[in-house]
Amino acid sequence: MTALTLARMRADVAEMLGEAPEDISTEENLMDLGLDSMRVLGLVLAWGNTGIALEFSHLAEHATLGGWWTVVQRLQAQASASA
Structure with missing residues (x-):
C-alpha cells in the first residue's frame, strides 16, 4: 500500500x-472553503485504502489540512510500528 502524503491530501x-x-x-479552515461532512467521509474512505486506520x-476534531496531516502522520507511524 502507498503511504498517504500531504501532497495527495491537498490534491484530493x-x-x-x-x-x-x-x-x-x-492552515485554512476547510469547512469555510465549503468542505462538508459527506465529502470528508469520502476522503476518509479513499485515504483509508492506504492502510491506515483513519476514521x-x-x-x-480538526478543521485544517495541517491538522489532518498531523493525524495521518501519527496513524502512519502507529501502522509502521505494528507491522
Missing part, C-alpha cells in the same frame, strides 16, 4: 472543492 481536498491544490493552505472522528 482541492478536487472535492473544485480548486487548484496550491490554493489550499494547510471520520479523527478528521472531525
Whole structure:
C-alpha cells in the first residue's frame, strides 16, 4: 500500500472543492472553503485504502489540512510500528 502524503491530501481536498491544490493552505479552515461532512467521509474512505486506520472522528476534531496531516502522520507511524 502507498503511504498517504500531504501532497495527495491537498490534491484530493482541492478536487472535492473544485480548486487548484496550491490554493489550499494547510492552515485554512476547510469547512469555510465549503468542505462538508459527506465529502470528508469520502476522503476518509479513499485515504483509508492506504492502510491506515483513519476514521471520520479523527478528521472531525480538526478543521485544517495541517491538522489532518498531523493525524495521518501519527496513524502512519502507529501502522509502521505494528507491522
